[in-house]
Amino acid sequence: MVGEPVQRLQAWLRAYDDRDREAMADSLAEDAVWHVGGTHRLSGDYRGRAAILGYFDTVRGETADTMRLEPLEVLANERHGAAFLQVTAERQGRKLDVVVSDAFRFDPDGRILEFWAHANDQAAIDEFWA
Amino acid sequence: MTGKGERLRQAMEAVTSGDAEGFADTLLADDVVWHWPGRSSVSGDYRGRDEVIGLVRGFHELTRNTLRIEPLDILEGRDYLMSFTRATAEHDGRSLDVVMADAMRFGADGRVEEFWTLSNDQEAVDSFIG
Numbered sequence: 479m480v481g482e483p484v485q486r487l488q489a490w491l492r493a494y495d496d497r498d499r500e501a502m503a504d505s506l507a508e509d510a511v512w513h514v515g516g517t518h519r520l521s522g523d524y525r526g527r528a529a530i531l532g533y534f535d536t537v538r539g540e541t542a543d544t545m546r547l548e549p550l551e552v553l554a555n556e557r558h559g560a561a562f563l564q565v566t567a568e569r570q571g572r573k574l575d576v577v578v579s580d581a582f583r584f585d586p587d588g589r590i591l592e593f594w595a596h597a598n599d600q601a602a603i604d605e606f607w608a
Numbered sequence: 609m610t611g612k613g614e615r616l617r618q619a620m621e622a623v624t625s626g627d628a629e630g631f632a633d634t635l636l637a638d639d640v641v642w643h644w645p646g647r648s649s650v651s652g653d654y655r656g657r658d659e660v661i662g663l664v665r666g667f668h669e670l671t672r673n674t675l676r677i678e679p680l681d682i683l684e685g686r687d688y689l690m691s692f693t694r695a696t697a698e699h700d701g702r703s704l705d706v707v708m709a710d711a712m713r714f715g716a717d718g719r720v721e722e723f724w725t726l727s728n729d730q731e732a733v734d735s736f737i738g
Contacts, residue, residue, distance in 0.1 A: 553688070594728060595726075596725075597643075
């Protein structure tokens with residue numbers, strides 16, 4: 479991975495937006511862990527590239543590819559990153575519109591080693607995925 | 609007014625020294641909302657300075673003032689900030705040692721209006737709190 483920390487994080491968000499699985503995989507360390515908050519069907523820990531990409535495949539499938547991440551602020555240094563996102567999606571007639579904070583920890587090569595997500599309205603997310 | 613990151617460091621020192629009011633006075637807007645995740649007895653939203661002070665005091669009582677917040681990294685943006693800390697505490701023979709990522713949204717007057725707490729091991733936090 480090359481580029482400044484903020485650019486790396488923006489590359490991850492762009493890869494998601496472009497539905498570019500290869501670029502998404504390239505942003506992730508092989509043993510990356512993705513902690514999904516809340517108490518809904520997708521909550522829990524996803525370990526490894528394949529499991530994390532599988533999570534995003536499930537999200538796309540369940541929401542008919544309507545989930546959009548609009549960055550409000552993206553911050554990063556060599557060790558950590560943060561993305562504050564306006565997240566919108568639709569699923570089975572339900573609409574989601576929340577601000578989500580993602581926290582990232584990078585490995586020495588600048589790949590994402592660990593990330594967490596939490597929303598300003600977790601109840602809305604839990605209900606959306608119910 | 610000092611920078612957001614510097615005031616956060618002061619506020620964390622107040623927490624570690626058992627001063628819940630000092631924490632609030634240093635950092636929080638009067639109508640702050642704090643989102644506490646997970647499935648423990650304290651999970652949920654805390655609205656207003658007094659409720660947040662009550663939450664912090666509850667942690668001090670639970671842990672008999674063994675709660676320590678060690679700053680690892682602070683990413684400071686325009687409206688948002690993400691802090692990475694190592695939190696350790698003990699109570700009744702249980703010990704906690706997790707990395708917390710705290711996301712904050714600041715108002716125009718430089719005080720935190722919204723606060724999300726994210727842990728890399730929410731189950732450990734939930735079972736520690738009970």
